[in-house]
Amino acid sequence: MSKVSPAWRVSIALTVAFAVSIGLCWVVPRAHDVSVLILLVLSALAVIAMVVQFRLPTTANAGISLASILIGAAIPLTGPVGAACVGVASQLASIPRRNRLATVFNLAMNGLVGSIGGLAYIAAQGHIANGRSLTPLRIVASQLLPLALATIVMLLVNALSVGVMIAVNGGGPISVTVRRLVYQVGRTYLGYGVVGFLFAVLWDEAGLGPATVLVMFTPLALAQWSYAQQYAESVAHERTVSSLVAAVDARDPIMRGRNARVARVCELVGNQLRFSPAQADALHFASLLHDVGMVAAVPGRDAEQADLERIRRHPARGVEMLRSIDFLGVSITAIRHHHERWDGRGYPDGLAGEEIPELARVLAVADTFCALAPRVGLSATMEELQRRAGAQFDPECVAALSDVAPTAEAFAALDAEAKDALITAQAQGRWLDHDLPEVSDLLAAEKAEL
């Protein structure tokens, strides 16, 4: 018999857990009263919400999950079994898009989120709707607070399932994934709990029934639209930066397309070092823009000296040019320090070791890698970097890069046009590549003389 893969084992374990939790609902009093009308309406909505969501260009954590809100609303309205059904229904629309493993995993996980959330709600003395009227404070005590607790439990179930799945697929350890997910979506999840509660109050206590959907629809739909717009806008922003920078780079045959290649290698190393999304974003913009300061010509009689001066000044010039862009924040410090050396002999500030911002250390390694790899090949490049780990580079960054070296080489490879330009430039001998380690040594030696 063929061996069952770990990912399948996780999915099957989740399915069993889901079945057990549903079984539990029949033992726990009040847990299996399901109102068919409410259930049908909420499930249908969940399916529609997911179909719409697939059409919007949002990432998982930049939008509002209407399905999560509906699961939250289902708990006080129809209890754990209903919530589980809504959870399962929310995944129906995506079955044709996923492989069998992902389908089983997502169905079981969302079902489990609903049923466990519902059971937590009941355990916290949550009140399940039956048309009885309560006083306002009773509603808060017996619905809002238990639902807040249930939301936290649901978040943990969700994060744990995803964390285990990522871990068995060779991703990061469970604790890292869970912490990252809780940090990223924790606040929005609590928001879903509140909105689910409002949904339930209007539906049941205010007696509005299915018309609740219409009342709650507009603000949520508009917020969803806004998040989609923001996502599109941030893509547009990235494109604007990269193409404007590329246009200017194109003048220098050695630097043509370099920033884009460095950006891809940085992303790889950043993933390896488990950067948060905010850090990864900052690193991305820093790597695209780190050499803008190079465009400034420095006047001087001696061309070679002028060129060295230009290289020495470019981090500070770059910062000067970009300072007015608010969002760059951390990226700016990375740009300023991307030529610092681990041994403190770099420029412009001569920082050493941990004083150098982490993003700048990654940028330094990726920069040199992209300059060397197309010239001398992968193994010689890695040898050189290893030799300089602890002297020019942060050893941790070099180690992270060497773990992904073959992929990084593919990212750093030149296209035909850039290769021609490089060959011509080398033949002319007129252009100095400031990212080569020799240049860093040269400047470090000059500095020592002063």
Place this chain on the structure above:
Amino acid sequence: MRRLSGIVRLPVLLGSVVLVVVCVGAALLQAADPENSKLLVLGCFVVAIGCTSLLRLSLLGGRVGTPVAAAVGISLALSGPQPFSGGPRVPDSTWEVLATAVIGRALGALLSWWILNEQPTPLARLGPLFAVVVAAALYRDVPFFSGVSALDMYGAWGPHRWRSAAAMAGAGIVAGVVMLVVSVYVHRGGRSFRTEFAEVVQIQAWLNAAVVSTAIAIALGMSALGVLAIPLMSAPLVLLRFALQQQASVIGTRRQTIAALSQLTDIAGYTPSGHAARVAALSRRVGRELHLTDRELDELEDAARLHDIGQVSLAAPIPGGATIDVAPSDQRGIADEGARIVRRTEVLDGVADIIEAQVVQFRQVQEHGEPVPLSGRIIKVCNAFEDLTRGDPALREAAIERLTLGIGYEYDPTVLDLLIKVTAPGPRHLR
């Protein structure tokens, strides 16, 4: 990604804490003595309108509104039944609604002045108040249903609560239209009502729909949650407000980036320092005189900032960096290259079109009917003026004299007239 904490400022946080504390306190008191809770409930509305006035939203080039305060105001007009069967209907008359809304708005104006340092703008605040009165009159006073108003039918519609919601929606939609019309009127500036309306109607209509549905949710929720409905039911709208505010700032960020990167040609030595920024500022002023919409003005400004980006394709910088003295075919080449670079971003096609059009002579517009965007003509004139003056007011007369020689042939006369007007010496000169 930008995190919420960066946008939530202290006064906003303080305002929401005050609102929640007041409402929870009032809910406890209301539960203790439902009979005499009228002032309590109305007081909560006043505090709510006041505090939420601090939650401002600026959309589409700085049209400021207070969507959450507007929603609480309209919900006041639609409220009545309270959760305790013995207690009175609060508010009980349109006069109470109006008085509460006015006091709430006054408190809001006071808080905005005190905390946000904002000058009161009475006209802008009248719109939402007027909307409240309209909604209150329609929902509470007009006997649409067998001789009584929708509010009076509330009890009878118990099993069909959706009818109350529909009646509220009817009154709310009229109120929303009133708000829209007043806000367009207040913010139209020098533009015609129709232009301004066309620019904002789409987003503003959706936003007002969200405001009205939140008002309905508060009013209906109040029959179950009492005053707690005010902070709780407005939560989705608060969420929306943050999403929209963040969207506005993301768009602002991109324009900021363009402004910073457009200096690349300056710093690389292709153009005189500050040239692009001065052309952009001048173009914007001329564009404003021509009553372009905010969106068109932004696009014009971006195009003006990037109008020389095509020069990076040149092997060596033009001496002095001024395109005005370059042969027309070379000008065309630079503009086309610039448009090509900008088009590669895939999101600035409008800007690329303008950059392309900046070299077309005005005579081609007249003789051959070549469709040249107005923005392209503006940049052509402003760029030529800037090439000749380099931001030096003393050179203005000579520059205008030279541009006037090309009037009608090279330059659009209307644009040139406006350029002369906005650069005229005086307190605003070349600012």
